Amino acid sequence: MFVDWPILSLVIWLPIIGGIAVLATANESRPMQTRVLSMLVAILTFILSIPLYSDFQLGTPVMQFQENTSWIKAFNINYHLGVDGISMPLILLTTFMTVIVVIAGWEVIKFKQAQYMAAFLIMEGLMNGVFAAMDAALFYVFWEAMLIPMFIIIGVWGGANRVYATIKFFLYTFFGSVFMLIALLYLYFKTGSFEILDYHQFKFGLEAQTWIFIAFLVAFAVKVPMWPVHTWLPDAHVEAPTGGSVILAAIMLKLGAYGFLRFSLPITPDASQSLDWLMISLSLIAVVYIGFVALVQQDMKKLIAYSSISHMGFVTLGFFIAWRIYANTGDYNGAVMGIEGGMVQMISHGFISGALFLCVGVMYDRLHSRMIKDYGGVVNTMPVFAGFMVLFAMANTGLPGTSGFVGEFMVILSSFKANFWFAFLAATTLIIGAAYTLWMIKRVIFGDVTNGGVAKLQDINRREFMFLALLAVMVLLFGLWPAPLLEVMDASVANLVTHMTQSKL
Amino acid sequence: MNFEIPNIIPAIPEITLLSLACLVMVVDLFVEQENRVVTYLLSQLSLLIVFVLTLVSFTAETQLTFSNTFVRDAMSDVLKLGVYISVFIVFLYAKDYLRQRDMFKGEFYVLGLFGVLGMMILISAHNLMTVYLGLELLSLSMYAMVAMQRDSESASEAAMKYFVLGAIASGMLLYGMSMIYGVTGSLDLAEISYKLAAVSDQKLTIFGMVFIIVGIAFKLGAAPFHMWVPDVYHGAPTSVTLYIASAPKIAAFAMLMRLLVDGLLSLQPYWQDILIILAIASMAIGNIVAIAQGNLKRMLAYSAISHIGFLMLGVLTGQQSGFAASMFYALSYALMTLGGFGMIVLLSRKGFEADKLADYKGLNERSPWAAFMMLIFMFSMAGVPPFLGFWAKLSVLKEVVATDSLLWLAIVAVIFSIIGAFYYLRIIKLMYFDKAEDTQPISADIDLKVALSANSLLVLGLGLLPGGLMALCMTAIVH
Numbered sequence: 009m010f011v012d013w014p015i016l017s018l019v020i021w022l023p024i025i026g027g028i029a030v031l032a033t034a035n036e037s038r039p040m041q042t043r044v045l046s047m048l049v050a051i052l053t054f055i056l057s058i059p060l061y062s063d064f065q066l067g068t069p070v071m072q073f074q075e076n077t078s079w080i081k082a083f084n085i086n087y088h089l090g091v092d093g094i095s096m097p098l099i100l101l102t103t104f105m106t107v108i109v110v111i112a113g114w115e116v117i118k119f120k121q122a123q124y125m126a127a128f129l130i131m132e133g134l135m136n137g138v139f140a141a142m143d144a145a146l147f148y149v150f151w152e153a154m155l156i157p158m159f160i161i162i163g164v165w166g167g168a169n170r171v172y173a174t175i176k177f178f179l180y181t182f183f184g185s186v187f188m189l190i191a192l193l194y195l196y197f198k199t200g201s202f203e204i205l206d207y208h209q210f211k212f213g214l215e216a217q218t219w220i221f222i223a224f225l226v227a228f229a230v231k232v233p234m235w236p237v238h239t240w241l242p243d244a245h246v247e248a249p250t251g252g253s254v255i256l257a258a259i260m261l262k263l264g265a266y267g268f269l270r271f272s273l274p275i276t277p278d279a280s281q282s283l284d285w286l287m288i289s290l291s292l293i294a295v296v297y298i299g300f301v302a303l304v305q306q307d308m309k310k311l312i313a314y315s316s317i318s319h320m321g322f323v324t325l326g327f328f329i330a331w332r333i334y335a336n337t338g339d340y341n342g343a344v345m346g347i348e349g350g351m352v353q354m355i356s357h358g359f360i361s362g363a364l365f366l367c368v369g370v371m372y373d374r375l376h377s378r379m380i381k382d383y384g385g386v387v388n389t390m391p392v393f394a395g396f397m398v399l400f401a402m403a404n405t406g407l408p409g410t411s412g413f414v415g416e417f418m419v420i421l422s423s424f425k426a427n428f429w430f431a432f433l434a435a436t437t438l439i440i441g442a443a444y445t446l447w448m449i450k451r452v453i454f455g456d457v458t459n460g461g462v463a464k465l466q467d468i469n470r471r472e473f474m475f476l477a478l479l480a481v482m483v484l485l486f487g488l489w490p491a492p493l494l495e496v497m498d499a500s501v502a503n504l505v506t507h508m509t510q511s512k513l
Numbered sequence: 514m515n516f517e518i519p520n521i522i523p524a525i526p527e528i529t530l531l532s533l534a535c536l537v538m539v540v541d542l543f544v545e546q547e548n549r550v551v552t553y554l555l556s557q558l559s560l561l562i563v564f565v566l567t568l569v570s571f572t573a574e575t576q577l578t579f580s581n582t583f584v585r586d587a588m589s590d591v592l593k594l595g596v597y598i599s600v601f602i603v604f605l606y607a608k609d610y611l612r613q614r615d616m617f618k619g620e621f622y623v624l625g626l627f628g629v630l631g632m633m634i635l636i637s638a639h640n641l642m643t644v645y646l647g648l649e650l651l652s653l654s655m656y657a658m659v660a661m662q663r664d665s666e667s668a669s670e671a672a673m674k675y676f677v678l679g680a681i682a683s684g685m686l687l688y689g690m691s692m693i694y695g696v697t698g699s700l701d702l703a704e705i706s707y708k709l710a711a712v713s714d715q716k717l718t719i720f721g722m723v724f725i726i727v728g729i730a731f732k733l734g735a736a737p738f739h740m741w742v743p744d745v746y747h748g749a750p751t752s753v754t755l756y757i758a759s760a761p762k763i764a765a766f767a768m769l770m771r772l773l774v775d776g777l778l779s780l781q782p783y784w785q786d787i788l789i790i791l792a793i794a795s796m797a798i799g800n801i802v803a804i805a806q807g808n809l810k811r812m813l814a815y816s817a818i819s820h821i822g823f824l825m826l827g828v829l830t831g832q833q834s835g836f837a838a839s840m841f842y843a844l845s846y847a848l849m850t851l852g853g854f855g856m857i858v859l860l861s862r863k864g865f866e867a868d869k870l871a872d873y874k875g876l877n878e879r880s881p882w883a884a885f886m887m888l889i890f891m892f893s894m895a896g897v898p899p900f901l902g903f904w905a906k907l908s909v910l911k912e913v914v915a916t917d918s919l920l921w922l923a924i925v926a927v928i929f930s931i932i933g934a935f936y937y938l939r940i941i942k943l944m945y946f947d948k949a950e951d952t953q954p955i956s957a958d959i960d961l962k963v964a965l966s967a968n969s970l971l972v973l974g975l976g977l978l979p980g981g982l983m984a985l986c987m988t989a990i991v992h
Contacts, residue, residue, distance in 0.1 A: 082980060186930060193907075
């Protein structure tokens with residue numbers, strides 16, 4: 009019934025217009041009005057995005073829910089939207105997480121609440137735009153515009169060192185993206201079009217492919233972030249307000265990985281293949297080395313930030329082992345499994361890291377500290393909260409039954425088909441990840457009550473229970489029954505793998 | 514010798530403006546100081562009249578008149594419309610600023626209108642003499658405007674510097690023109706272009722061309738001929754800076770086009786190299802030195818230098834689409850810079866210039882809308898979508914990338930734009946992340962607020978739908 013609606017335009021523009029409306033109707037003396045309006049916009053957007061899943065046609069890699077009108081005739085730029093099995097789940101993740109963020113910011117944000125809510129809503133629209141854009145110029149506009157609200161969010165509502173963190177965040181990502189812009193302009197010059205799907209078909213030589221691959225790599229690696237350009241992330245995460253950290257970890261990091269799937273792999277398959285050693289090494293360094301870095305963190309947010317980098321290493325590993333698997337086994341199935349594993353890991357990590365940041369936020373709101381040493385024995389005063397946090401921590405370590413397990417398992421399994429040592433190194437994360445996560449849990453949640461602050465803690469209220477419960481349901485749902493997620497991806501990923509394995513030379 | 518009455522129809526807007534400017538000058542003599550607003554309204558009316566005149570007679574064909582010294586084509590019409598709009602906005606923004614500082618005199622408007630006339634002649638020049646005539650009319654008006662605040666030391670210093678350096682640049686330009694005249698025996702740009710193609714030894718023409726480029730680079734404010742820009746922008750009253758920073762850039766772009774493209778296109782391989790050096794130097798000096806500025810007017814001056822560097826990227830490709838991209842850049846930049854300096858006018862009041870960076874601290878608390886407008890202008894100048902400045906950068910970069918051998922230049926340009934992003938971000942940081950030091954409410958007239966809001970929304974709106982303006986620039990250049 010919804011098929012005739014321009015659903016993608018709605019999920020992009022409704023939150024943006026809603027955000028402007030929140031700003032326009034802002035009234036410092038009536039914060040409730042702002043909250044309710046923001047909540048309505050967020051929920052309405054989420055509801056509108058559901059048909060993307062329910063009316064999604066399985067078994068075809070064709071772009072669905074397409075909208076295409078000419079935008080800038082002089083440059084042949086179109087307002088072309090569409091989703092396939094790769095981008096659709098990410099849009100749903102965005103609309104879902106925005107609802108969570110609005111709930112999470114409900115009473116906590118007291119300063120300029122309308123601007124806070126509006127920034128998140130506008131950012132939701134822009135992120136949906138990135139996932140839905142089928143025109144490279146449109147993609148770039150959304151991709152860059154997204155920096156503006158995030159810059160403001162970290163800078164205005166962040167912690168003590170927020171200015172440094174937010175400028176670093178902006179300049180790092182801006183640095184990455186301008187090279188992508190040059191690459192896109194080059195492709196436009198060669199093909200006369202900004203259509204991403206035209207680029208997928210475009211054949212060109214290895215040298216040009218390599219340069220374009222590197223330009224894309226700079227943009228996407230900064231966003232993922234991959235070692236060694238990851239250093240902005242811990243700073244940004246630590247300083248960002250809880251909601252900002254959630255969106256950063258749950259969605260913004262996925263944009264980089266999505267970029268690899270939409271741009272690097274299908275547009276420059278030969279360069280990707282010839283440089284896959286580099287990507288695999290960077291991914292494994294992220295998995296292992298950053299895991300060790302996470303182990304020594306004293307700040308919970310920093311710990312989760314490093315854990316995010318390490319988990320995103322899995323995602324990129326899953327994407328770039330495809331050729332080795334194909335070379336070893338000669339069939340597509342292993343490669344498809346690796347990429348799907350990476351995709352599942354993206355979605356699952358969205359829920360888990362978001363939930364963990366929210367847990368830290370819950371504690372921070374009470375004691376105004378993120379330091380592990382300021383806590384201890386929280387389970388004694390906040391038993392319900394402790395239950396949630398332990399669940400999410402277990403999911404973060406990849407416990408079977410949680411969504412964290414599915415993605416990691418698929419990636420490790422497929423990397424066995426590529427090379428034993430890849431799998432071996434990747435699998436060490438099961439130990440390191442468990443070590444840093446559980447050690448943090450031991451020090452924060454369990455044991456005796458260590459100080460007076462913890463002794464006075466109140467357990468979570470209904471609002472906090474609601475968002476943690478929603479996320480817990482998601483984590484368990486996709487852990488026990490990942491099939492709905494996998495079946496929507498199947499056709500698109502298979503199509504991607506055929507693209508990747510066909511040489512363009 | 515037979516004397517023909519030339520066809521004056523293509524020059525009707527110029528003739529009308531000249532008459533109206535004289536009328537304004539005379540009327541102003543009989544107006545009491547408390548009724549000075551009459552002069553203001555008459556000047557605005559004059560601009561409106563020539564705007565309508567140009568618009569209704571808009572033509573896509575090339576009309577030559579006055580013994581081929583004057584040309585009217587689509588490019589000249591579009592650029593002139595841009596000039597009228599910019600100056601109209603300048604007069605509007607400047608009104609209260611001038612009034613608060615006892616500078617609300619007829620001279621500002623008369624000189625402003627004569628400056629517009631100079632720009633119009635420059636834009637329509639088809640002869641080396643007409644170029645020079647228009648340029649001097651514009652420059653002399655601007656020197657006088659900078660010096661208008663007689664008791665201000667900084668303004669007098671700025672005027673002196675501007676005049677001396679401007680005179681040197683004019684001399685350079687004339688010297689270069691004389692060389693070209695010596696080689697071709699003609700002052701007519703089309704004839705020069707035609708004759709140069711047949712000249713076998715280019716040494717002397719290149720020599721002349723270098724001097725012409727120096728003159729142009731000075732007027733554009735391109736490094737290394739940029740020394741006057743920060744001093745004049747900073748020293749002049751903000752109302753005059755508004756004027757200097759906006760419309761004359763459009764006219765200077767026209768001068769670049771008339772001289773290098775209409776006249777010296779056959780030397781394109783030579784001037785391309787020079788423009789590349791100028792562009793890189795401008796982007797480098799503009800963006801790097803701007804970081805060190807504590808004064809917003811100076812910062813915007815260095816930002817102007819870097820924008821000129823970007824603007825030249827389109828022209829130096831030597832392609833028509835490249836010229837169109839630069840034209841789009843010039844018009845977009847005029848709109849953004851009007852907004853930037855307009856914000857300084859908005860926040861200033863009697864005895865407070867609001868031109869230090871620290872004056873912008875905590876603006877978001879004092880006035881969220883003012884802060885948001887400034888945010889739009891800053892991100893637009895930094896080249897972040899979805900604002901107009903992004904499309905301006907995109908269109909010139911596209912042309913550079915399309916010239917295969919210049920791909921490296923595009924990379925250099927984006928690296929400087931990353932460096933540039935830093936100082937624009939710093940303004941946003943001050944406005945949004947810092948606590949306010951100045952807590953006085955913003956006192957500005959409603960017309961200024963409305964106009965500035967429209968200006969910022971235009972930068973956003975044209976950023977969302979830039980197609981129309983781009984198409985206009987394309988049709989203006991590509992016949």
